[in-house]
Amino acid sequence: MDQKLQLWFTELQTDDMALSCRVKKTLHQEETPFQSLAVLDTEQFGRMLVLDNVIQTTVRDEFVYHEMMAHVALNTHALPKKVLVIGGGDGGVVREVVKHRSVEKVVHCEIDGAVIEASRKYLPEISCALDDPRVDIVIDDGIKHVREHKKTYDVIIVDSTDPVGPAEGLFSASFYRSIYEALNEDGLFVAQTESPFFNRDLIPRLYKDISAVFPVTRLFLACVPTYPGGLWTFTMGSKRYDPLEVDIAGIPQMDTKYYSPAVHRSCFVLPPFVEELLVQG
Numbered sequence: 635m636d637q638k639l640q641l642w643f644t645e646l647q648t649d650d651m652a653l654s655c656r657v658k659k660t661l662h663q664e665e666t667p668f669q670s671l672a673v674l675d676t677e678q679f680g681r682m683l684v685l686d687n688v689i690q691t692t693v694r695d696e697f698v699y700h701e702m703m704a705h706v707a708l709n710t711h712a713l714p715k716k717v718l719v720i721g722g723g724d725g726g727v728v729r730e731v732v733k734h735r736s737v738e739k740v741v742h743c744e745i746d747g748a749v750i751e752a753s754r755k756y757l758p759e760i761s762c763a764l765d766d767p768r769v770d771i772v773i774d775d776g777i778k779h780v781r782e783h784k785k786t787y788d789v790i791i792v793d794s795t796d797p798v799g800p801a802e803g804l805f806s807a808s809f810y811r812s813i814y815e816a817l818n819e820d821g822l823f824v825a826q827t828e829s830p831f832f833n834r835d836l837i838p839r840l841y842k843d844i845s846a847v848f849p850v851t852r853l854f855l856a857c858v859p860t861y862p863g864g865l866w867t868f869t870m871g872s873k874r875y876d877p878l879e880v881d882i883a884g885i886p887q888m889d890t891k892y893y894s895p896a897v898h899r900s901c902f903v904l905p906p907f908v909e910e911l912l913v914q915g
């Protein structure tokens with residue numbers, strides 16, 4: 635018998651489907667006041683951040699999600715100076731936001747300081763911009779933060795966990811109204827809005843709620859291998875700028891692996907089964 639011991643992490647992505655990854659090593663595990671937190675070193679995806687047994691990000695595929703959360707929104711706004719990132723304690727979205735030269739201040743509001751600490755220690759390639767002088771870290775509930783800041787931000791990015799537990803309120807109509815008020819008069823926001831295969835009730839509701847508040851509402855897609863189903867949705871609500879009207883020839887050259895000017899355009903092209911979700915509401 636020459637069989638090495640094999641350890642696997644399994645995420646139940648739906649009640650009836652799982653994703654399993656072979657684990658080289660468990661680097662960290664703790665119960666925070668908000669959730670159970672683990673950092674695993676996996677064979678397939680490298681280091682992986684897991685909250686409440688759900689994969690949040692991995693070193694090998696994180697670029698897709700973080701680039702698409704940041705650059706579609708920031709390149710839609712004419713001159714984003716002040717940006718709020720809610721959630722995203724790993725720092726991946728912040729790392730992408732600070733690539734924009736117009737950005738003067740990034741407020742990073744994460745409810746669970748333990749996620750930031752673990753990411754600083756075990757995910758340096760993702761958390762590396764958290765010490766940028768333009769970044770202010772606030773440990774607080776994003777819902778409370780937006781309520782307390784009116785007409786403050788040009789762009790708000792909601793990098794939240796799934797709509798259960800502390801993140802549930804980040805998927806509500808009242809939260810979208812508070813976001814509207816926290817934005818400047820030409821502001822816009824983007825949120826991760828889950829899987830078009832497995833969240834077919836949630837996505838139409840969010841789209842309708844955001845459309846009720848923002849004159850421009852657009853849904854776009856990207857492929858994130860470690861999220862359920864791979865294909866992932868993001869929804870943007872904007873007071874003035876339309877991401878489809880951006881002159882993509884004017885987008886500056888950026889150090890990215892998934893996002894590009896052409897992808898800025900193509901990510902809004904929706905297959906009919908996704909388009910269908912937007913007319914249900």
Ligand code: AAT
Binds near residue numbers: 746862
């Ligand atoms: N960058 C991809 C990682 C995430 S983590 C989402 C973060 O949102 C977590 O660190 C969590 O602590 C934080 N969070 C949850 N609720 C709140 C809140 N109310 N205010 C501020 N931060 C919050 C996203 C992964 C998406 C996974 C999709 N399956």
